[in-house]
Amino acid sequence: MGERCRAGGRRKVGDKSSLLVLNKTGIFCNVKVPRSLPLRYLLGRIGVPLGLILTVALPGSVLAQVPAPLPEPTPAIVTARTFRNFDSADFIGAVGCSSSICHGGGPSPITASTVVVGDRNAFTIWKTRDAHAKSWATLATERSARMAAAIGAGKPQETARCTECHAPMQAVNASRIGPLSRVEDGISCESCHGPAKSWIRSHTRRDLTHAQNVTTGLRDLGSLYVRANTCIACHQVLPPDLQKAGHPPLVFELDAQSVAEPKHWKESGDWRGPQAWLVGQAAALRETSWALNKRDSSGDLEREQWRSLLWLLRKTTNTLADFPKFEYLTDIEMSPGNLARAQGTADELARTASARPWDATTTRRVLDTLAASDGDFAPGKEAPLALQNKAVRLTLALSRLMAPFQARDKGRWAKPSEEMQKLFMTMDARADFDAAKFADQLRAFQKSLAYAGPDDGVPKQTAAR
């Protein structure tokens, strides 16, 4: 335990906000995760779940789980009094956030058309629509049982081999868990926002800013670097035996996965998507570098994920002035030294990309550069698995880089959109990936960019009103 705490403390984090957050995660040092697991370090460093506020009226079902009935204070003093019972617990539990005057508002059952995104219904959205609320139930399926049996683990809901990602509260010391916190909640509020003990009361105060709440331990998920570190703890590195046992392969891509998660928050800025993409890919390279260096044996897939990420980020950073680059890695042998260097540069890149401003011109430049990489898909040049992994990362990249342009001007981006769909199809043919076909389609996509014009994303003409 102590060792992990120190490892966490030593890790260099330049981003000011994340420094605060990660420092606060001293408490994560108590998270128990078996030594042999690859996420051990990550979970120790980044931490897992969370909880929140219990304000006024608790639903009857909640009260039923609380040892003594809670007082019914007036709203002004609610949080302080209500939480007296939980003072000793770091994790409060999702139900602690679910009061209708906190984050459990909104119509229920909620439908896509009735959701108004915002603070008030974060719980409702998570509970009814977010895959994370169902991750514990997933472990009860036949498919999960087969997977666990194949790796010689016990019942999926009882083995850390599965719960470390699907039900992270399972590994937390009982003494740190409040009476409302339940393993069954799977990946809940505190898994992403941080254990709520230190900030549950103060975060409701209207006179405190988000930055001030962050200093009391609320994780700063508005920082793309902090967010990437949070999600990637579960979304990239998968032990090879789980891979062989039929677990879905994990490919982390922060932008698309942030879009895919049913939103309980609002995202700011048109160009944040491509920026999130770059931060996420850099974090993915850092994590695969780390995992390959730590593990005795590594799966082919993971090795190719590493190569393809390095390839992608090398191309990308070569077009960006003053960003960390990978040129010094002249050979891409996975020697311990190269892996360690790639890990360091990738982390630096993730932090840099998170901190620097990002705009339309940058997005377009990277899009054009990557779209011109058909020459790298010559069949026979590399193993099919290598080419396919490059195709996966590249297609994800191109689609995220063009997304904000498409959103601004569907008409001009209609042709590239069509070609992108076809590109996805050639990349998706997992069983028999055809590199030559992919390269052809990539050329077609690149040509189609001319239809959209060489612009910076700002429509040339503003429609007269």
Ligand code: HEC
């Ligand atoms: C504690 C581990 C953990 C963390 C942290 C985590 N996830 Fe997940 N995520 C999972 C698991 C496990 C599933 C699969 C749930 C299921 O279907 O049983 C999942 C599923 C998803 C899905 C649905 C499946 C898909 O790919 O469409 C999305 C989207 C997603 N996560 C995005 C995110 C984002 C964005 C973050 C960070 C803000 C994040 N996750 C943080 C473990 C985690």
Ligand code: HEC
């Ligand atoms: C490193 C973290 C991690 C570990 C360990 C892990 N999973 Fe997962 N699992 C995920 C994530 C993330 C997803 C979502 C993948 C996606 O769709 O992008 C997922 C998806 C799944 C799915 C598919 C869910 C669906 O609806 O399609 C099943 C089933 C599953 N996991 C079972 C297991 C079992 C059983 C174990 C243990 C033997 C396990 N997982 C261990 C992270 C993990």
Ligand code: HEC
């Ligand atoms: C998989 C990770 C994840 C989980 C689980 C999660 N959140 Fe969030 N949440 C985020 C991210 C990412 C943001 C965006 C942060 C930002 O941009 O500042 C966010 C933002 C928020 C916000 C701010 C909304 C806004 O519009 O700014 C609230 C409130 C919130 N979450 C509450 C909750 C509650 C309550 C739960 C549990 C019921 C929960 N979250 C579960 C990742 C998560």
